[in-house]
Amino acid sequence: MRKILFAAFICTAQLIFAQNVFLTKVEKTNESTDKFLYKIDEEKKDAEYLGEVEIQGFSKNDAEIFSLIYKKAKEIGANTFALKPFENVDGSLQKFNPANYRLALYYLPKEKLMDQTGNLYLFASAEKDQKISINREDYIVSSRSFLKLKVIPGEVYTISTKKLLGSTIKFQPKENSTNQYFQISATKIKSDETGVGGLNLKSGDIIGLEKSYAEFLSVIYNKQAE
Numbered sequence: 001m002r003k004i005l006f007a008a009f010i011c012t013a014q015l016i017f018a019q020n021v022f023l024t025k026v027e028k029t030n031e032s033t034d035k036f037l038y039k040i041d042e043e044k045k046d047a048e049y050l051g052e053v054e055i056q057g058f059s060k061n062d063a064e065i066f067s068l069i070y071k072k073a074k075e076i077g078a079n080t081f082a083l084k085p086f087e088n089v090d091g092s093l094q095k096f097n098p099a100n101y102r103l104a105l106y107y108l109p110k111e112k113l114m115d116q117t118g119n120l121y122l123f124a125s126a127e128k129d130q131k132i133s134i135n136r137e138d139y140i141v142s143s144r145s146f147l148k149l150k151v152i153p154g155e156v157y158t159i160s161t162k163k164l165l166g167s168t169i170k171f172q173p174k175e176n177s178t179n180q181y182f183q184i185s186a187t188k189i190k191s192d193e194t195g196v197g198g199l200n201l202k203s204g205d206i207i208g209l210e211k212s213y214a215e216f217l218s219v220i221y222n223k224q225a226e
Helices: 002-017 042-046 062-075 211-220
Strands: 020-026 048-056 080-083 100-107 119-124 130-134 137-141 145-150 157-160 168-171 180-184 199-203 206-209
Touching: 020 062, 048 062, 062 100, 062 211, 119 130, 119 137, 119 211, 137 145, 145 211, 180 211, 206 211
Parallel strands: 119 180
Antiparallel strands: 020 048, 048 100, 080 100, 119 145, 130 137, 130 157, 157 168, 180 206, 199 206
């Protein structure tokens, strides 16, 4: 009897703490075969609204959740998304809740995307705060937070984890270089078979993130002041 009760408790706990992704609204579909899924803001006025996806429950496995969102978005041909806050009874917008939020899905021609160049994004891991150095200036990035820095074309940027056996990378952006996305983490993250929500560069615990996944993190993580 105890074994049965324990098994029932485990199953109930999994249901309570699992994070689920639902395609809750489909306004229309698009035949787009674009592989990317980028965040938009001001561009929404020019984008074609397709539907909505809702995320219920909390998970620290952000890559897995993004992979599920990506698959739902591609079912209706979406290539862009935006956070769609829930409303309170008085019509005001609720604060972001990582355990329950929704994303509006759109189609937008790639040439109409904005803010795609000249920025450096540095994400802390989901587990703990991260200490890093950028050109010998120290920062502490809180867990599930990120820094967004404007970079200067031609300048060399050195990013270090400030650990005895830590990692260091260097890059030199050119004029109109695309945004750079890195996550500082001692935990390895595996990409899925499609490569979406995964990695394209790794140096120890400094990980280069695929753009679609990084832009998803910029929605569900907190932006930290420099």
